[in-house]
Amino acid sequence: MIETKPVVLNWNDVKVGDELPVHKRQITAALVSGGAISATRDYSDVHHDYHAARRAGADDIFMNILTTNGLIGKYITDWTGPAGELKSIQLRLAVPNYPGDILELTGKVSKKFEENDDHLVEIEYLGKNKQGNHAKGKVIISLPIRG
Amino acid sequence: MAIAEAVLNSYIGLDSERIAGVDAVCEQMIRHWTEVMEDTNPLYSDPQYAKNTKYEGVIAPPMQVQVYTMNPLWPKPERDPNSMESLLKVMAEEGYSTIVATEQNQEYFTPMKPGDQISQIMSVKEISAEKQTARGPGYFVTFAYKFINQNDEVVCQQTFTILVYNSIAAMKEEAK
Numbered sequence: 529m530i531e532t533k534p535v536v537l538n539w540n541d542v543k544v545g546d547e548l549p550v551h552k553r554q555i556t557a558a559l560v561s562g563g564a565i566s567a568t569r570d571y572s573d574v575h576h577d578y579h580a581a582r583r584a585g586a587d588d589i590f591m592n593i594l595t596t597n598g599l600i601g602k603y604i605t606d607w608t609g610p611a612g613e614l615k616s617i618q619l620r621l622a623v624p625n626y627p628g629d630i631l632e633l634t635g636k637v638s639k640k641f642e643e644n645d646d647h648l649v650e651i652e653y654l655g656k657n658k659q660g661n662h663a664k665g666k667v668i669i670s671l672p673i674r675g
Numbered sequence: 676m677a678i679a680e681a682v683l684n685s686y687i688g689l690d691s692e693r694i695a696g697v698d699a700v701c702e703q704m705i706r707h708w709t710e711v712m713e714d715t716n717p718l719y720s721d722p723q724y725a726k727n728t729k730y731e732g733v734i735a736p737p738m739q740v741q742v743y744t745m746n747p748l749w750p751k752p753e754r755d756p757n758s759m760e761s762l763l764k765v766m767a768e769e770g771y772s773t774i775v776a777t778e779q780n781q782e783y784f785t786p787m788k789p790g791d792q793i794s795q796i797m798s799v800k801e802i803s804a805e806k807q808t809a810r811g812p813g814y815f816v817t818f819a820y821k822f823i824n825q826n827d828e829v830v831c832q833q834t835f836t837i838l839v840y841n842s843i844a845a846m847k848e849e850a851k
Contacts, residue, residue: 534717534724559711567711569745572774584773585810585842593776593835594741595711601738602714610718610728614737616782621775 535609539640539647539671548607548635548651553599555591555657557627563595570594590624596655596663603633604651604667611672615648618665629657638666646670677805678769683762683814686799691757693794693823696743700735700791708739735787740822740831743793758799759818763839770841771813778817778836785828792825800834813840 553559564575570592573580581589597619605612625631632655639650648670655663698704709719717724718734725733746752756764763774787793803815820833 553713562711567708568739568742569747571748574775583842584775593779594738597779597781598708598712598714598736598738601736602712602716605714605716610716610724614783616780617738618780620778 534611535607536611537608537671539649539673542637542640542649542671544637544640546637548603548633548637548653551603551606551633553631553633555625555627555629555631557589559595560589560591560625560627563598564592567598568592568594586624586626588626588628590626593619593621596621596625599631599633600653600655600663600665600667603635603653604669607635608669608671613646613670615646615668615670617667619663620665621663622661623657623659625657625662629659629662631662632656635667647673677812678766678771678814680804682765683802686758686762686765687802688800689758689798691759691795691797692754693796694744694752694754694757695792695794696745697747698743700743700787700789700793702733702789704742705733705735705739705789708736708742712736730786730788732788735789735791737783737786737831738781740781740783740787740793741795741820741833743787744795744822757797759797762799762802762816766814766839770843771839773810773813773840773842775810775838775840776835777815777838779833781831781833783831785824785830787824787830791830793830794823796821796823808838808840810838811840811842811844813838 561576564570574584575592635651635653637649638652641648651667705719797820800819801817817836822831824830
């Protein structure tokens, strides 16, 4: 294990309008099929069987929603560090993620508020690939405060 | 051919039985998840780091909750079909046999730790009127899920919307 000190994003240092770093992820067949079967236990054929995906009207096997959701959660906690506590993820899917695509994730702080002793921020994120918007929505996460 | 509204509506609001996941939350499944996602969050994978946090040990990624209650490929679970399965069967018989997920909302409450047993209770929340979509004619169906641990604490509340459509109809249209 390489000892690295994790990032700690403090609520005090976040402003509405702050942009998260852009994250690009290469979508491979291993990510699509492994995301479905290995990571999320989803055996729906459209996520691992090219011919089944074609029959369903898709161009190729495509990423399942649980994998997209996992990538969104990772994107947000990569930015906050492990002290960020995910409260909710809202996710709307549009165009599919196919092998060969590059998913580009961006996000912006849309709200900063306090609720039940939690110091929260809301992030509006967008995941795009070459065909258009793959996923968009909002995430709420609580952050530590200084002091 | 649209399905009678009364038939569809008969599936709404019935809570399924509480179904326990096959595997307890475990470090192996967490690792398979983080490996695919490339998620380096030490809360999920570094016991040394996690021990000194309020969780006092590693936790599973909250987004992983539903993974613990997914139906195994084999053997098929021995239970009566739930409202989701029965509804999808009726829709498939009418030609709406292809499914694509369109929306998911998760709200997290209690963290998951290795050893936790996750169960789910689900119900059909809403069914749209028949829509003509780019993929073909279909229905947007929204399910509500509640994930609970062995101490009856709610881990996550989720809604999940799928488009159930007739892909053959769209292909026939295209071929004209």
